[in-house]
Amino acid sequence: MSCCVGEPVPRRVLLVSAHPEPRSFHAALRATAVEELESQGCIVTVSDLYAMRFKATVDHSDFPAPDTHEPLNVSLAQRRSWKDGSLAADIQTELNHLLEADLLLLMFPLWWFGMPAILKGWIDRVFLSGVVYSRSAVFELGRLAGKTALVAVTTGAPSQAYGPNSLNGEMNDILMPLQRGVLGFTGMQVLPPFVGYQVPYVGDEGRADILAEWRLYLRGMNDLVPLVMPRLADHGDALGVGVRAN
Amino acid sequence: MSCCVGEPVPRRVLLVSAHPEPRSFHAALRATAVEELESQGCIVTVSDLYAMRFKATVDHSDFPAPDTHEPLNVSLAQRRSWKDGSLAADIQTELNHLLEADLLLLMFPLWWFGMPAILKGWIDRVFLSGVVYSRSAVFELGRLAGKTALVAVTTGAPSQAYGPNSLNGEMNDILMPLQRGVLGFTGMQVLPPFVGYQVPYVGDEGRADILAEWRLYLRGMNDLVPLVMPRLADHGDALGVGVRAN
Known part of the structure; x- marks a missing residue:
């Protein structure tokens, strides 16, 4: 990440974690990530959503500006509140972390083929229309271009169970709405996901193996080839844009 | 739905709705659904998650049984609390609605390529391990077999923007984690989704057209061919089962 003469600029990491139990294996994976990334010289900010009791739902209280008689249009409210600096404080804090980060690391247990609701809510609330994307600024032109993202589940x-033609479906298909629809869409490079399989059933030795694999993954991540994403340039006048319906 | 001599048994519908604004177009679609389904003789229960201030996050308070010193394992806690009747009251109420329903209708604006967090939370909390599925009871053997589900976004x-090779990806791929991973996985027949496109930009006339299409969709839905789902019988000893990690 160094680009200048002198000391290299430390890489900033935002680690967003979503698990209700601080004594879970998820917590051990998170601690490993913090330790490994700090040992690489990164500055790591952890948003432990459950510990923060992060509000999961977008609603009127996210936009405490005066025109409360208008029906809530989330996209418009996000753009307006960002512009006039009136966003709810918890959103502003997380958004600042996101914008400062070089690497966004999302860690969660796969619940019903997706993110726990508290993490989906973090995206719904923090990935602001007009800030992380706009009509003509998605994928390679997305506002978060230059950042890297990584999902660890x-x-x-x-x-x-997650291989080709499997009962559950392929992991990258299950993660498509997040990896492509959220992370790629906003311009981030997305690394192949890290998956710790079958954690309730592998025992202490199996879990130790997963922790070791996770550490190796983080050590080698700069050599990983990012997932292929669509390019806006290949899609004419970008009819596709618009991710929030009313 | 009639199977007996005498009066036909009315079809029971659970309509789960997730939008923060009661004056939204979503609310008009919801009202149309209630009116049309009731005119067909259905008994419709509406779970308007925002109006109910439905709690979106799974946590310890969902399982108010005494053994609170154990680390929270969500799957185990769900199974135990269901068995001993100690689930949080809001989960039990929604679960009863779900188990009584013949048709589950999920209505939401697509936010970041998926459900608003409050609806994901409804699934995380109400789709209980051991009740809606178990290790050997998924897809055609799922516990919700016999029910039909339908997503309207x-x-x-x-x-x-949602066609083949589009920038946003195909709608059924975007909805795969929900339609296949949640609804099909638990045994439900899943009808092709209803999609109202581009609602912020189509004007009053365009919105009236979408409402009319929605009504026609609901009138004709018994003739729709459900989506193809995997079959447990085609997957050996069902290695794939297990949807909640710790």
């Missing part, structure tokens, strides 16, 4: 089922 | 982008 744990599962109940074994790896075979 | 609104989008900001136009229909071309």
